[in-house]
Amino acid sequence: MFSQEAEVVVIGGGVVGSATAYFLAKENKNVVLIEKGHSAGEASGGNAAWVWSLTRKAGIDITLAMHSISIHQQLQAELELDFEYRASGGLMIMDAENQVPFVKEHLDQREKDGHPLEMVDAKQVLEIEPMLNRDRILGGVWNPVDGTTNPILLVASLNREAEKLGVQIHHHTEVKGIDVSQGRVKSVTTNRGTIKTDCVVNAAGSWAGHIGKMVGITVPVSPFQMAMLVTERIPRCIFHPIMGASYMVEEDTGKEGGLGSGLIASQQVSGNLLLGACWRDAGFDKRTIQEEIERIAIVNIEAMPSLKDIRVIRSFANFFPHTLDDLPILGPVEGVEGFIMASGHNGHGICLGPGSGKLVAELLCTGNTSVPIEELKLERSALSVE
Amino acid sequence: MEKAELAIIGGGPGGISAAVEAAGSGVNVTILDENARIGGQIFRQLEKGFTLTNPEAMGRDYQKSVDLFRQFKKVASRINYLNHATVWGIFDDHRIAYGRNGKSKTIEYKNLVIASGAYDRPVPFPGWTLPGVLTAGGAQNLVKNQRILPGKKILLAGTGPLQLVVAHQLIQAGADIAAILEVGDVKGMWLKLMQGMWGNWGYAGDGLRYVQTIHKAGVPIMQNHIITRANGNQHVEEAVIARVDKDWRVIHGTQKSLKVDTVCLGYGLVTSTELTRLAQCDHTYDSGLGGYVPVRSETMETSQKGIFAVGDGAGVAGSQVALTEGQIAGIAVVQALGRASGAEQKKTLAGLQKKLARHHRLRQVLDDISRPRPGLYELAEDETIICRCEDITFKQIKPLIQKEGIKAKDIKRRTRVGMGSCGGRMCGPILIELLRNLGMQVSKQPDGLNVRPPVKPVSLGVLAGAGDNQ
Incomplete structure (x- = not known):
């Protein structure tokens, strides 16, 4: 039977919405989760599968990441279904001189902020990942708290536990409208019925703007595509998530209409390699293009020449909810009481999702959050287009 | 980048007859074939070093193939036949990417005939x-x-x-x-x-x-x-x-x-629709066949202009139908390129379509006999493997397929079924029939298990070695 009423309606069955629903249910809230497709059906289901903080900037960015990593650990201990979370440590490699000053600056900032990182030399890099091309490595950065997970299992595990706690999850259900009167949320209308509620969490990711419109607000979140390759299963040869430091230099490539690329490599528990990445503005198009596939292969062969005979079994792309300052939008919205934002995780949703869910649940249950989220509000100046 | 007025994927009867027809009217044709020699599965030629002492043993199809190969030889100068070519992607802007001799290459086509064939129903x-x-x-x-x-x-x-x-x-x-x-x-x-x-x-x-x-x-x-x-x-x-x-x-x-x-x-056989799906052609579920087929016009053109589908890959009906459909598509391409005076071709086309109608009467009968009935997909037990690549057993998907409103895609997300190296070619049709057995509505498009390039496994070295694309 379709839900009639709820204390909180969470829109979006990705990692953010699923974590929000779970943590609310733990606090005895009566929650309904609405998902237009299936849980982890969009960006939460197709991504690098990393729990990664190495490149997070000093300030709120790294604070959120560190908080969320602690929540990943908590979930690993308390959820029944294993989601293959491995805090193996993460590695960034430098292979061009122009990367060095950017990396040094990043390390300085992080040190000052109380979240130091460890610089390693070429020899140490090769000890950590012996398969890397020894002719190209200049050095790297090591971060012991980073690792990988299985996002689909993580979401499935959160959903399973939430359902046990009474959360009603409606898949293939689309939100058609949100009734607001006198500045307060009253109900959510879907293609399957209307749910009375005075609280809605907008965890719709790239679709957060569509949901925002329903209550008359502009949510500046846009889809941004990232493409990756999946190889056949092979014996373990990559031990940690590896990122190329070109990301520190060319962070904005692709955002101006071009095609950005950089090294991302890790190996899943199943043995498949997940190799990336290219990114570009492709709207809501999930298809991969030939250039992306070839560029990713080139970037990875340069970094790990011994992979040349490994076969690629598919490519995939997803679009991440992008915001102008690369930070998520979290918290209440001025003028619409009961409407809470939890979207715009910029491709860091897997790392940040559990923490964001926890913070939103705290906000709704106590009015306070254990990490201050004031600077993540929708009304912040960094998000205004002018 | 190479260019072709007509690119044909598949060197079986459908692909070869389209090539013969188009090349015979002066069209430059490139055939991309995974095999060593033309003929496909049905007209398979013996490996070199084996001699045939008793052609009778190979069946009548073998003799038919001799005719086709003879015609092929006559127009071979206008056909660029690329063997051992694995097509791994079809992209926008009329581009096909394929791997051959350890390199990835691109070909730009004006018209495309997909003759991808079929494989045994799992x-x-x-x-x-x-x-x-x-x-x-x-x-x-x-x-x-x-x-x-x-x-x-x-x-x-x-x-x-x-x-x-x-x-x-x-x-x-x-x-x-x-x-x-x-x-x-x-x-x-x-x-x-x-x-x-x-x-x-x-x-x-x-x-x-x-x-x-x-x-x-x-x-x-x-x-x-x-x-x-x-x-x-x-x-x-x-x-x-x-x-x-x-x-x-x-x-x-x-x-x-x-x-x-x-x-x-x-x-029976299941159509290989990976390429027509990748090319974003519309498909429909053919319950007589028990599988998806691309939607086609009378001239074998799909919903994508300039992309044709012929033979078993478009609806399992055997080599005679493949030959006729290939010929029709070949004529349609000749017409599209403005290489033929209309009248004579129209007459030929009408004759071929009549022939096809006759074949289809037989096909309907065959479909009626071989159409999979529910019992066929009730044999699996808990420990029976459903997805061979990912080692997924029936026990793992059973609780999911019984959920109301569940879609093939959801089951894939939850269990990794279809995420192995076969790209869902094996478990995809099984999943669809299991869902149909439980009374689920099969969606019009085969969107259950998306096709993503490369559609056939290609090594990173081949993909990285794409030298001629600039």
């Missing part, structure tokens, strides 16, 4: 992944390609006249066949076949010859029988068979076992 039952269980197509491949027998004591299980063809070929090659199980009703089949044969006399003659060979060899054809299990330690040692009702459901108490070391499964 049917899961306990023991279907044991060594010694192979598909009828696989057995045919061994016999036709290398004259190797697949085993010492062979059981054929499946449906439709294709089984008789395989049996004929195996017997001619000296095989010992324990029995041929026809899951359908043979008596009804022959009656219907006679109706379908009207005007298709070539097929009737073939069929009679096959049955004669089988009778002479003393091989029993057991109608309304199915294989329910293959047993053995490391390899097939025994097959359990049973009688079935009209829905192909096992009648309990009729099980018995046969000592065999090889099982050849022939439950």
Whole structure:
């Protein structure tokens, strides 16, 4: 039977919405989760599968990441279904001189902020990942708290536990409208019925703007595509998530209409390699293009020449909810009481999702959050287009 | 980047006849074929070094293929035939990416004919992944390609006249066949076949010859029988068979076992739609066929302008239909390129379409016989593998397929079914039939398991070595 009423309606069955629903249910809230497709059906289901903080900037960015990593650990201990979370440590490699000053600056900032990182030399890099091309490595950065997970299992595990706690999850259900009167949320209308509620969490990711419109607000979140390759299963040869430091230099490539690329490599528990990445503005198009596939292969062969005979079994792309300052939008919205934002995780949703869910649940249950989220509000100046 | 007025994917009868037709009218054609030589699966030529002493053993199709190869030779100067070419992607802007000789290359086409063929319908039952269980197509491949027998004591299980063809070929090659199980009703089949044969006399003659060979060899054809299990330690040692009702459901108490070391499964063919799906052509579920087919116009054009689909890849109907469809598509391409005066071509086209209608009457009859019935997909037990690449058992997907409103895509997300190296070619059709058995509505488009390039595994080195694309 379709839900009639709820204390909180969470829109979006990705990692953010699923974590929000779970943590609310733990606090005895009566929650309904609405998902237009299936849980982890969009960006939460197709991504690098990393729990990664190495490149997070000093300030709120790294604070959120560190908080969320602690929540990943908590979930690993308390959820029944294993989601293959491995805090193996993460590695960034430098292979061009122009990367060095950017990396040094990043390390300085992080040190000052109380979240130091460890610089390693070429020899140490090769000890950590012996398969890397020894002719190209200049050095790297090591971060012991980073690792990988299985996002689909993580979401499935959160959903399973939430359902046990009474959360009603409606898949293939689309939100058609949100009734607001006198500045307060009253109900959510879907293609399957209307749910009375005075609280809605907008965890719709790239679709957060569509949901925002329903209550008359502009949510500046846009889809941004990232493409990756999946190889056949092979014996373990990559031990940690590896990122190329070109990301520190060319962070904005692709955002101006071009095609950005950089090294991302890790190996899943199943043995498949997940190799990336290219990114570009492709709207809501999930298809991969030939250039992306070839560029990713080139970037990875340069970094790990011994992979040349490994076969690629598919490519995939997803679009991440992008915001102008690369930070998520979290918290209440001025003028619409009961409407809470939890979207715009910029491709860091897997790392940040559990923490964001926890913070939103705290906000709704106590009015306070254990990490201050004031600077993540929708009304912040960094998000205004002018 | 290479360019082609007409690019053809697949060197089987459909692809070759389209090439012959178009090249004959002056069109420059490039054929991308995965095989070493033209002919595809049905007109497979022997590997070099094997000589054919008894062409009769290869069936009538072999002789037909000789004609086609002769025509091909005449226009070969206008055909760029690329063997060992694995197409891994079809992209916007009329581009095809393929791997060949360790390099990835791109070809830009004006028109494209996809003649990707079909593969044996996968049917899961306990023991279907044991060594010694192979598909009828696989057995045919061994016999036709290398004259190797697949085993010492062979059981054929499946449906439709294709089984008789395989049996004929195996017997001619000296095989010992324990029995041929026809899951359908043979008596009804022959009656219907006679109706379908009207005007298709070539097929009737073939069929009679096959049955004669089988009778002479003393091989029993057991109608309304199915294989329910293959047993053995490391390899097939025994097959359990049973009688079935009209829905192909096992009648309990009729099980018995046969000592065999090889099982050849022939439950018909499933279209290879990866490429038409990648090209974003519209598809529809064909319940007669039990699978998805691209939607096509009278001239074999898909919903994507300039992209044609012919032969078994567009609707399993055999080599005669593939030849005719290829020819029609070839003429349509010639017309699209403005290379022909309309009148004569129109006349030819009308004749070919009439021929096709005749073939289709037979096809409908064959479909009616071989269309998968519910019982076929009720054989799997908890430990039966559904997805061979990812080792997913029936037990893992059972609770999911019973959920209301669930879609194939959801099951993929939850279990990784279809995420292995075959790209869902094996488990995709199984999943769809399991869902259909439970009364689920099958979506119009085969969106359940998305196709993403590369559609065939390609090495990173090949993808990275794309040198000529700038």
